[in-house]
Amino acid sequence: MRMVSKKSVLLLGLGIVALSAVVVATATAGTKTHKSSVQVCVLLPDTKSSVRWVQFDAPDFKAAFKAAGVTASINNALNDPLKQKAQAQACLAAGAKVVIETALDNGSAASIEKLFTSHGGKAIDYDRQVTGGSASVYVTFDGKAVGEAQAKGVISAMKAKGTYKSSSTIAELWGGQTDQNAFWFKSGNDAIFNPLFSSHKLKKGPQKFVPDWDANNAATIFNQMLVQTNNKIQGVLAANDNIAGAVVADLKAKHLKPIPLSGQDASVQGVQYILAGWQSGTVYKYVPNETKAAAAAAVALLKGKTPVSNGFRKNGSKKEPTDALPVVWITKKNYTRLFTDHFLKKSDVCVGAFKKYCK
DSSP states (O other): OOOOOHHHHHHHHHHHTTOSOOEEEOOOOTTOOOOSOOOEEEEEOOSSSOTHIIIIIHHHHHHHHHHHTOOEEEEEOTTOHHHHHHHHHHHHHTTOOEEEEOOSSHHHHHHHHHHHHTTTOEEEEESSOOTTOOOSEEEEEOHHHHHHHHHHHHHHHHHHHTOOSTTOEEEEEEOOTTOHHHHHHHHHHHHHHHHHHHTTSSEEEEEEEOGGGOHHHHHHHHHHHHHHTTTOOOEEEESSHHHHHHHHHHHHHTTOOOOOBOOBSOOHHHHHHHHHTSOOOEEEOOHHHHHHHHHHHHHHHHTTOOOOOSEEEEETTEEEEEEEEOOEEEOTTTTTHHHHTTSSOHHHHSOGGGGGGOO
16 A cells, blocks of 8 residues: 655645544555556545444545545545535645535535536535535436335334224324435335325325434424424334334333334444334345445546436436446344454344344
């Protein structure tokens, strides 16, 4: 591994104060010698909306770019749009030509992409689409499929529990409104639930977006939903495991029994709650596939080539090339796949009070 020059370190240092984490992966590609610089800038959003950004995305990107012989600066904005903008500026100062961005809010994300493209660079929407942005490709998991899997999972659990009735109320906690993915997931939720609400096979209950995907916000909102319905909620659509965990905490605080509950991200806590019967399932998105696809797209753009895509997503008045990846619904029946895929460690999940539930 080649050391980064003092010049590059100084350039990166212009934005280091604003960075939460910077990892520069360097490797030699072929016999050609390059001056030390950053070729790709990865901008991850936070550490609270999901554990994936720290546990999977950051190290997977580092490995992918090292294998490709590309230098990359990998950053986490800690949910601060101004910090993310500073990280992008530091990357540009260090010579980055491609930015892979997971947006915090649409306005700042679009300005970051235009900052790169106006300087002759390229941008990639990663996991969250930037409306009005200037990205060359959107690399993500199929958002509608995520929402459909969640809704179907709740319905399946209600049927197994015997609570799939016209009088049964469904509460929905969608993701953060500044994240376009929250609306994509919601479209899948709506595709399954709305026909059932219209035909009175299920009862539409309270519905709210959860600001920043934050668990504390979710706990407050769901507690209000319980008060509003006099605790009579028979199923909950939670947009991810973080939000689902807040629902479980509220139910336990009120000494209420588990109810059908969805999730997303296949987190350690999410799987533990599935095993213990508090959560019905979680959407499994194999993050290494997403980072690999985004890294490949970045390398293609560096070489002046067109990245791989398998369709398009509407982005304002344009159609954005999109590489949408498949997802899997995880329950008690197939959770061990997470271990065989090396996505989670059994030793992390099957501990303490949860050990007795593991196979």
